[in-house]
Amino acid sequence: MSRKPLIGVSACTRMIGQHGFHIAGDKYLRAAAVAGVPLIIPALDELIDQATLLESLDGLLFTGSPSNVEPQHYAGPQSAPGTPHDPPRDRLTLPLIRAAVHAGIPVFGICRGFQEMNVAFGGSLLQKVHEVEPYQDHRENPEAPLDDQYGLSHDLHVQPGGLLDRLGLPPLVRVNSVHGQGVERLGEGLRIEALAPDGLIEAFSVEDARSFALGVQWHPEWKVHEHPHYLALFQGFAEACRERARQR
Numbered sequence: 001m002s003r004k005p006l007i008g009v010s011a012c013t014r015m016i017g018q019h020g021f022h023i024a025g026d027k028y029l030r031a032a033a034v035a036g037v038p039l040i041i042p043a044l045d046e047l048i049d050q051a052t053l054l055e056s057l058d059g060l061l062f063t064g065s066p067s068n069v070e071p072q073h074y075a076g077p078q079s080a081p082g083t084p085h086d087p088p089r090d091r092l093t094l095p096l097i098r099a100a101v102h103a104g105i106p107v108f109g110i111c112r113g114f115q116e117m118n119v120a121f122g123g124s125l126l127q128k129v130h131e132v133e134p135y136q137d138h139r140e141n142p143e144a145p146l147d148d149q150y151g152l153s154h155d156l157h158v159q160p161g162g163l164l165d166r167l168g169l170p171p172l173v174r175v176n177s178v179h180g181q182g183v184e185r186l187g188e189g190l191r192i193e194a195l196a197p198d199g200l201i202e203a204f205s206v207e208d209a210r211s212f213a214l215g216v217q218w219h220p221e222w223k224v225h226e227h228p229h230y231l232a233l234f235q236g237f238a239e240a241c242r243e244r245a246r247q248r
């Protein structure tokens with residue numbers, strides 16, 4: 001009997017009162033359930049044996065987060081004072097992404113997760129996209145209702161012949177946009193899959209990956225079942241996770 005794939009979902013660390021927690025957003029966990037049974041992976045690199053984790057999982061989803069990857073990981077300039085970081089998450093996710101792709105485990109990175117994938121493969125990040133020519137402001141209005149913040153915001157030019165193309169995305173779609181950072185230098189071995197109209201890299205895949213390995217800067221997990229182009233990404237991820245579960 002075939003069992004459902006197990007999907008690891010990266011956690012952020014948070015303090016609630018005086019206690020530390022490892023949390024993952026509801027929308028990521030629900031969207032991960034398109035591919036299998038979601039399991040939150042705590043940001044405890046010192047306690048988690050990576051090989052055991054990878055042997056046990058059929059896919060990994062690296063989520064978005066208000067925090068930014070610490071710039072020391074890509075030799076970037078110091079962050080502006082007050083920038084939110086999550087060092088335990090960086091310590092877990094950056095090596096885990098490399099190891100998972102190397103092991104042929106399906107990997108899907110969203111927003112911060114996309115930025116982590118770029119850094120994991122040696123790329124660097126723009127810390128304030130909106131302050132760099134020729135880029136537009138890709139941030140949401142934090143005062144607006146959530147449906148507006150995650151509403152369709154700009155065009156996306158899907159590159160021909162890539163993974164997004166194979167997943168059935170047409171050359172031009174519209175996506176939401178909820179980020180202040182973005183790809184500066186693309187990581188080694190990453191293939192551009194989609195661009196914003198201002199030229200910002202919005203999606204990449206890992207060229208020599210043995211399985212699904214995709215990062216997207218937008219949020220396909222948002223109301224995933226209402227957006228066929230968002231759902232197509234999770235269905236592609238799901239198919240790869242099922243294949244991995246069959247092989248194990």
Ligand SMILES: N[C@@H](CCC(=O)NCCCC(=O)O)C(=O)O
Nearest residue numbers: 064065066067111112179180181
């Ligand atoms: N902090 C980074 C990444 C942006 C990001 O992941 N935003 C999502 C926030 C909340 C969520 O929807 O999970 C940046 O600003 O570029």
